Amino acid sequence: MTDTETLSKLRRVITKLARELNATATGEGLTPTQASVLGLIAFRGPLGLTELAQLEGLNPTMLSRVVGKLTELELIQRDPNPDDLRAIRVEATEAGRLLHERVKLLRTEAIGGCLDQIPEESAQRIIDALPALEELARALRATHS
Structure with a gap:
């Protein structure tokens, strides 16, 4: 097993990378949280709000604000859940x-540009x-499922 200092360094590097990648969305007028929620909805949607909150790790109040803003920007739409008409599902619009x-393209280009600089x-x-990092991501996801 790796020592605590090395594990902390790995965590810090992953956090810094995520923060820098999240910042690429601000050029598109979204906060990092809004971009993350939109990405999850676009990738996995349609999703119920409870499931979305769990996947994104947001409290209901914050999720409500983010979903409200994304709806206002016409980036997602709210629809009744056909399985439970009292519940709402969200789905990405074409926009x-x-x-x-x-x-995603901005983030890919940012990584490519940085790899060219080192x-x-x-x-x-x-x-x-990459294969080892993908295994780490799967293991982290499994511990939180």
Whole structure:
């Protein structure tokens, strides 16, 4: 097992990377949280609000604000849940899906540009670590499911 200091460093690096990638969405007029919620809805939707809150790790008040803003911007739409007409499901609109694709492209370009700026051997080590990082992401998801 790896020592606590190394694990803390890994956590900090992952957090910094996520923060920097989230900042790319602000150029599209969304907060990082709004971009994250839109991305989840575009990728997995339609979703019920309870499921969305659990997946995104947001409290109901914050989720309500974010969903309200995304609805106001016409990036998502609210629809009655056909299984329970008292409940609401949210789904990305065409504009929401297009914006989500732009944000993904901006993030991909940002990573590509940064990989081009670091030494080639460092960039290759990062690429080579992708399978292990994907395993880590799956293990983290499994512990929170």
